[in-house]
Amino acid sequence: MIDPLQRWAEYGEKPDYAGLLTFGGACYTEDPAALEDVDVAIVGAPTDDLVSDRPGTRFAPRAIRAASCPPGPHLEAGIDAFAELKIVDFGDAAVVPADAERSHRAIEATVKQVLAADALPVILGGDHSITEPNVRACAAVHGPIGLVHFDTHTDTGTEVFGVSRSHGTPMYRLVEAGWIDPKRYVQIGLRGYWPGENEFGWQRAKGITSYFMHDVRELGIAVVVDRTLEVVGEGPVFLTVDVDVLDPAYAPGTGTPEPGGMTPGELLPAVRRLAAGLELVGADVVEVIPTSPGSADLTALVADRIVRELLTGLALRKRDERSAS
Ligand SMILES: [Mn+2]
Numbered sequence: 217m218i219d220p221l222q223r224w225a226e227y228g229e230k231p232d233y234a235g236l237l238t239f240g241g242a243c244y245t246e247d248p249a250a251l252e253d254v255d256v257a258i259v260g261a262p263t264d265d266l267v268s269d270r271p272g273t274r275f276a277p278r279a280i281r282a283a284s285c286p287p288g289p290h291l292e293a294g295i296d297a298f299a300e301l302k303i304v305d306f307g308d309a310a311v312v313p314a315d316a317e318r319s320h321r322a323i324e325a326t327v328k329q330v331l332a333a334d335a336l337p338v339i340l341g342g343d344h345s346i347t348e349p350n351v352r353a354c355a356a357v358h359g360p361i362g363l364v365h366f367d368t369h370t371d372t373g374t375e376v377f378g379v380s381r382s383h384g385t386p387m388y389r390l391v392e393a394g395w396i397d398p399k400r401y402v403q404i405g406l407r408g409y410w411p412g413e414n415e416f417g418w419q420r421a422k423g424i425t426s427y428f429m430h431d432v433r434e435l436g437i438a439v440v441v442d443r444t445l446e447v448v449g450e451g452p453v454f455l456t457v458d459v460d461v462l463d464p465a466y467a468p469g470t471g472t473p474e475p476g477g478m479t480p481g482e483l484l485p486a487v488r489r490l491a492a493g494l495e496l497v498g499a500d501v502v503e504v505i506p507t508s509p510g511s512a513d514l515t516a517l518v519a520d521r522i523v524r525e526l527l528t529g530l531a532l533r534k535r536d537e538r539s540a541s
Contacts, residue, residue: 262342328356364402
């Protein structure tokens with residue numbers, strides 16, 4: 217029998233639908249001093265002022281939190297990330313509507329607070345432009361970092377409709393500014409009709425590695441992950457997942473959907489293996505539009521599970537490191 221006066225924190229379990237909205241029901245704090253001993257801090261970045269098509273990713277952090285499932289063991293990996301890691305929900309960066317530059321400064325500052333506490337930031341976008349402040353914050357600590365980038369598009373445009381800061385340009389800007397080491401930068405899932413030869417020519421000249429959807433189909437995702445681990449190698453790396461890498465059948469709620477994408481059965485284990493095998497210093501999941509017509513909460517649900525796989529991979533890595541020492 218449960219004591220009727222006992223609160224969920226004491227009881228150690230609560231129903232999914234009850235309580236305040238935090239990621240996985242994790243403890244909520246906005247106090248940097250409370251990040252001591254924390255392994256992973258979830259940060260929301262609810263901003264979408266820089267999209268070129270459908271807006272709405274500003275609603276994603278709340279929707280992903282609402283879709284998040286409670287702690288428990290990952291049935292295939294045999295580990296509970298919430299038991300292995302100390303995870304908190306660090307709330308949302310103090311973004312402001314219609315001032316993307318100020319929002320990016322707020323995101324970068326919040327991610328830096330997480331890094332200063334020696335915790336790993338996992339940022340819930342937001343549109344893909346937020347990867348720029350996220351990576352800048354990480355590279356300011358670690359020097360030029362590697363990047364594993366799941367996406368339909370390369371996001372290496374020099375500009376979109378004449379605008380240089382956009383959700384279509386962050387990777388170009390980060391490489392050119394020296395925050396990302398292009399030799400340790402791998403793109404996975406490319407398809408569709410953008411960008412063009414100028415951008416791909418620039419990518420080749422920089423030494424960026426690209427796996428298209430035909431590579432994923434022909435080699436299989438496990439081989440693509442093997443090769444990605446080899447290319448990125450040792451050293452700090454950021455993982456960014458644009459949910460539009462998934463086929464719109466699985467992730468209809470996104471700004472620039474493209475048919476012919478990955479299945480969750482390919483993406484989820486890939487994220488787990490990469491998080492377990494790489495020296496991750498930060499990660500984000502972006503471009504989720506929970507309010508898209510017809511999407512219901514399917515896209516937020518899969519976005520939550522992408523984060524859960526990431527946490528599971530980190531938990532596996534921590535357990536391996538502990539047993540090796
Ligand atoms: Mn993108």
